Amino acid sequence: MLARLASKRLLEIRQAFRQFPQTNRSLSTALNYHIDTPDNNPKVPWEFSEANKPKVHEILSHYPSNYKQSAVIPLLDLAQQQHGGWLPVSAMDAVAKVIEVAPIRVYEVATFYSMFNRAKVGKYHLLVCGTTPCMIRGSREIEDALLKHLGVKRNEVTKDGLFSVGEMECMEDVTPKRVVEIVEALKRGEKPPRGTQNPERVNCGPAGGNTTLLGEPKPPPCRDLDAC
Amino acid sequence: MGLGLLASRALRSSSSRVLSTNPRYNLFRTIVSTPELHKPEAAAEAAAEPDLPKRTPVAGARVHFPNPDDVIEVFVDGYPVKIPKGMTVLQACSVAGVDIPRFCYHDRLSIAGNCRMCLVEVEKSPKPVASCAMPALPGMKIKTDTPIAKKAREGVMEFLLMNHPLDCPICDQGGECDLQDQSMAFGSDRGRFTETKRSVVDKNLGPLVKTVMTRCIQCTRCVRFASEIAGVQDLGMLGRGSGEEIGTYVEKLMTSELSGNVIDICPVGALTSKPFAFKARNWELKGTESIDVTDAVGSNIRIDSRGPEVMRIVPRLNEDINEEWISDKTRFCYDGLKRQRLSDPMIRGADGRFKPVSWRDALAVVAEVIHQIKPEEIVGVAGKLSDAESMMLLKDFLNKMGSNNVWCEGNGKNTDADLRSGYLLNSSIGGLEKADCFLLVGTQPRVEAAMVNARIRKTVRATQAKVGYIGPAADFNYDHQHLGTGPETLVAIADGGHPFSSTLASAKNPAIIVGAGIFEREDKDAIFSVLQSMAAKNENLIRPDWNGLNVLLLNAAQAAALDLGLVPESDNAIESAKFVYLMGADDVNLDKLPKDAFVVYQGHHGDNGVYRANVILPSAVFSEKEGIYENTEGCSQQTVPAVPTIGDAREDWKIIRALSEVSGVRLPYDTIHGVRSRIRTVAPNLLNLDEREPAAFSVSLKPESPKKVSKLPFGVMVDNFYMTDAITRASKIMAQCSAVLTKK
Ligand code: SF4
Ligand code: FES
Ligand code: FES
Numbered sequence: 001m002l003a004r005l006a007s008k009r010l011l012e013i014r015q016a017f018r019q020f021p022q023t024n025r026s027l028s029t030a031l032n033y034h035i036d037t038p039d040n041n042p043k044v045p046w047e048f049s050e051a052n053k054p055k056v057h058e059i060l061s062h063y064p065s066n067y068k069q070s071a072v073i074p075l076l077d078l079a080q081q082q083h084g085g086w087l088p089v090s091a092m093d094a095v096a097k098v099i100e101v102a103p104i105r106v107y108e109v110a111t112f113y114s115m116f117n118r119a120k121v122g123k124y125h126l127l128v129c130g131t132t133p134c135m136i137r138g139s140r141e142i143e144d145a146l147l148k149h150l151g152v153k154r155n156e157v158t159k160d161g162l163f164s165v166g167e168m169e170c171m172e173d174v175t176p177k178r179v180v181e182i183v184e185a186l187k188r189g190e191k192p193p194r195g196t197q198n199p200e201r202v203n204c205g206p207a208g209g210n211t212t213l214l215g216e217p218k219p220p221p222c223r224d225l226d227a228c
Numbered sequence: 229m230g231l232g233l234l235a236s237r238a239l240r241s242s243s244s245r246v247l248s249t250n251p252r253y254n255l256f257r258t259i260v261s262t263p264e265l266h267k268p269e270a271a272a273e274a275a276a277e278p279d280l281p282k283r284t285p286v287a288g289a290r291v292h293f294p295n296p297d298d299v300i301e302v303f304v305d306g307y308p309v310k311i312p313k314g315m316t317v318l319q320a321c322s323v324a325g326v327d328i329p330r331f332c333y334h335d336r337l338s339i340a341g342n343c344r345m346c347l348v349e350v351e352k353s354p355k356p357v358a359s360c361a362m363p364a365l366p367g368m369k370i371k372t373d374t375p376i377a378k379k380a381r382e383g384v385m386e387f388l389l390m391n392h393p394l395d396c397p398i399c400d401q402g403g404e405c406d407l408q409d410q411s412m413a414f415g416s417d418r419g420r421f422t423e424t425k426r427s428v429v430d431k432n433l434g435p436l437v438k439t440v441m442t443r444c445i446q447c448t449r450c451v452r453f454a455s456e457i458a459g460v461q462d463l464g465m466l467g468r469g470s471g472e473e474i475g476t477y478v479e480k481l482m483t484s485e486l487s488g489n490v491i492d493i494c495p496v497g498a499l500t501s502k503p504f505a506f507k508a509r510n511w512e513l514k515g516t517e518s519i520d521v522t523d524a525v526g527s528n529i530r531i532d533s534r535g536p537e538v539m540r541i542v543p544r545l546n547e548d549i550n551e552e553w554i555s556d557k558t559r560f561c562y563d564g565l566k567r568q569r570l571s572d573p574m575i576r577g578a579d580g581r582f583k584p585v586s587w588r589d590a591l592a593v594v595a596e597v598i599h600q601i602k603p604e605e606i607v608g609v610a611g612k613l614s615d616a617e618s619m620m621l622l623k624d625f626l627n628k629m630g631s632n633n634v635w636c637e638g639n640g641k642n643t644d645a646d647l648r649s650g651y652l653l654n655s656s657i658g659g660l661e662k663a664d665c666f667l668l669v670g671t672q673p674r675v676e677a678a679m680v681n682a683r684i685r686k687t688v689r690a691t692q693a694k695v696g697y698i699g700p701a702a703d704f705n706y707d708h709q710h711l712g713t714g715p716e717t718l719v720a721i722a723d724g725g726h727p728f729s730s731t732l733a734s735a736k737n738p739a740i741i742v743g744a745g746i747f748e749r750e751d752k753d754a755i756f757s758v759l760q761s762m763a764a765k766n767e768n769l770i771r772p773d774w775n776g777l778n779v780l781l782l783n784a785a786q787a788a789a790l791d792l793g794l795v796p797e798s799d800n801a802i803e804s805a806k807f808v809y810l811m812g813a814d815d816v817n818l819d820k821l822p823k824d825a826f827v828v829y830q831g832h833h834g835d836n837g838v839y840r841a842n843v844i845l846p847s848a849v850f851s852e853k854e855g856i857y858e859n860t861e862g863c864s865q866q867t868v869p870a871v872p873t874i875g876d877a878r879e880d881w882k883i884i885r886a887l888s889e890v891s892g893v894r895l896p897y898d899t900i901h902g903v904r905s906r907i908r909t910v911a912p913n914l915l916n917l918d919e920r921e922p923a924a925f926s927v928s929l930k931p932e933s934p935k936k937v938s939k940l941p942f943g944v945m946v947d948n949f950y951m952t953d954a955i956t957r958a959s960k961i962m963a964q965c966s967a968v969l970t971k972k
Contacts, residue, residue, distance in 0.1 A: 032467035033429065034478045042478060089478060102461030107477035111466040 459705030571875025603630025611812025615855025671743025
């Protein structure tokens with residue numbers, strides 16, 4: 001009897017969860033495969049700029065000449081910086097040529113790291129945390145506020161090319177109101193303060209100051225390994 | 229102590245020793261169906277029993293010790309086994325007769341260690357180890373059957389099945405799926421995952437490989453195969469975590485002549501055969517172990533048929549020839565076996581149209597005509613796909629008619645058939661792995677013999693062997709130096725004035741491979757005498773334990789034809805011929821044939837040869853007959869009939885035997901064994917099936933050729949890999965491939 005009640009209750013709970021609108025899950029800023037667009041296809045010429053060429057040599061010089069491929073991540077980073085924060089497929093091909101590997105080996109790396117943006121992003125790429133603790137603390141509302149204020153969808157760039165919104169793991173501590181203020185500040189060209197936006201917190205410390213670990217931590221019982 | 233313990237004692241008598249010696253165990257007795265899972269350590273001890281039944285190595289695994297000092301001993305489930313140093317735990321287990329479940333590990337690919345299915349317990353190791361990636365160490369105590377190992381496998385299996393669509397009923401891999409088999413053997417009976425599964429976009433890899441990417445378990449075997457064996461760096465592992473998927477990132481087809489092999493190595497149904505999709509279930513198929521005839525390699529295959537139809541072709545293991553791969557042409561030409569077939573004897577009427585007749589009438593017409601022709605005007609040409617028996621009979625028959633103008637297409641005029649070393653791949657296909665320097669002369673192995681090319685690539689990858697190539701610009705999937713296009717480069721190398729000469733001279737096992745296209749050249753004697761002079765200068769090229777002077781043949785029939793002495797008597801036999809007997813020969817140039825000549829076409833497909841034919845005699849294809857073929861290295865093998873012949877078609881040798889009787893020159897062979905005893909008197913090596921008969925070293929006996937090499941550059945022998953003979957030209961799949969995959 002009890003068991004049946006319990007299982008019924010479980011079913012109800014599940015049902016309740018199902019009702020939540022399923023936001024579609026996206027893991028990074030782009031799909032794991034490439035779709036040709038006018039500004040992003042293998043035919044668009046792409047090269048390291050003259051200013052960056054010495055940097056390419058400098059990066060390559062860190063690795064033995066038969067392990068050039070180790071330079072893939074710094075070179076991708078350099079290419080992304082050169083190209084306004086994102087990596088078109090021809091930039092990846094250019095990197096592949098520099099380190100003398102097949103392009104697919106570079107694509108593998110670029111798709112692995114979510115900080116390599118393989119689709120166009122805004123000048124300011126705003127990333128909202130999607131982890132469980134942040135969800136509980138209202139990260140979805142923050143995202144909604146951002147999307148509503150900017151009038152874009154996730155992974156879309158605003159018309160002025162300034163902003164795009166994506167998802168990532170936790171960075172900041174903000175409120176829906178505060179993000180809109182930050183966006184406005186960025187629009188005006190101001191630089192909002194880095195780190196937590198909660199005035200009561202210092203860096204990643206808790207609001208209202210530390211509550212634990214106030215003094216010097218106690219050493220473990222036998223620090224002196226010889227003595228024990 | 230109570231009834232429960234008594235019962236469990238009775239049930240697990242093998243572990244009773246532990247029960248009574250371990251008092252703690254009595255206290256912790258829990259009431260579950262598999263108590264071992266709760267006390268793995270105790271049960272593990274119980275597993276080791278001193279009296280061990282004998283075990284045999286998995287799949288006949290053999291060990292060979294290159295150096296007796298490198299032998300180590302490990303214990304697998306208590307069995308001591310001796311293995312060479314450097315073997316992995318998984319290999320040690322298979323020597324000990326324990327088959328470890330696996331997905332990502334493959335003998336011929338590098339080790340990835342990413343599926344974790346092969347977890348075993350190793351004594352003193354804190355957690356289960358992935359046996360495929362762990363080198364075996366002396367005295368290691370490996371346990372494959374303990375509760376810890378079982379639980380680990382069950383857990384891995386549950387994770388693998390979490391995102392797997394479980395669509396076996398509509399999956400072509402069903403019945404031969406590693407995932408299916410291993411989840412039956414090692415998995416749990418249910419999973420705990422109730423969320424939605426991931427979805428993955430299917431990739432388009434071309435007309436041969438069908439993808440259902442949701443079934444992929446990310447073992448990366450296909451990625452490793454493509455980059456290591458096939459040499460096309462197209463596939464990769466994209467993304468990470470649960471979003472990980474196999475793909476090419478940018479839309480790209482898999483343009484490799486070996487791409488079909490990913491179907492075999494994919495342990496699940498993610499990569500399956502597109503032409504075979506939803507055609508048959510593998511347990512309905514009858515397997516016939518046969519050999520392939522679409523090139524001169526003689527790859528070992530299994531023909532899977534259902535009723536009278538060939539449903540698919542898959543490779544068979546043969547370490548010396550094709551290892552466990554086959555080319556796409558071999559694998560997918562099978563639909564050509566049923567299209568455009570000739571099923572009835574036919575005679576061309578006065579109106580130029582063919583009319584089906586009975587065998588009796590057709591043979592009578594041929595017999596009548598052949599008697600009215602002067603013997604020197606009779607010509608016989610054997611096709612690329614002919615077996616040794618039929619070529620023997622064709623030669624005997626025409627000899628009896630007084631003509632000696634019989635040859636096999638592709639062998640050219642006045643080819644020297646006396647010295648076998650002059651037309652065989654003397655180093656042997658497997659032997660090429662020992663070579664450290666290759667010189668390819670007028671041959672593009674990638675399209676002429678894909679499996680030989682795979683060997684060369686394997687060698688180049690393993691030992692960084694140098695490859696020089698003389699011939700028209702061509703596609704290679706390994707590093708090579710393009711030295712020139714014509715024979716004068718070869719002469720320069722022979723004279724020592726070329727930079728490659730020193731590379732060749734310093735090589736320990738140099739291998740020179742000459743393409744069979746040479747046979748068609750006017751200056752072939754001159755080229756061979758250049759090669760001979762190279763052998764004379766470089767004693768490493770030919771010595772008792774190594775023969776590096778090779779000819780790579782193009783067609784399955786060529787080697788046997790030369791062994792049987794099918795060489796034309798006169799150089800321009802076709803120009804003066806009045807009677808031409810084409811035995812499956814579709815690629816002979818009949819332009820110069822006199823208008824009034826009578827042409828008999830005996831063959832299986834309505835291909836090129838039919839256009840000029842007056843009489844058609846339908847014959848059987850390789851999947852329908854028993855026949856001996858000799859491959860390019862001189863190994864004779866035989867085909868085995870897998871399906872019945874179509875319509876009124878007959879085996880080639882029987883047709884000629886019947887024709888000889890109607891013509892009044894009866895050949896005395898009534899069974900295939902009769903034909904074979906005739907072959908024994910001409911070329912006994914053809915009857916030593918599955919054995920390579922190396923040629924004797926006699927190159928230096930040949931006289932120097934007075935002629936000079938010509939300036940003519942080497943030509944391309946195979947310009948479309950997918951369509952080279954009657955069967956592949958009839959195949960729709962091959963037509964699709966050449967439309968989509970060949971580079972224009
Ligand atoms: S497609 Fe097949 S072979 Fe390739 S990674 Fe997936 S399961 Fe492995
Ligand atoms: S077989 Fe060992 S990890 Fe896959
Ligand atoms: S039956 Fe195993 S993946 Fe289809």
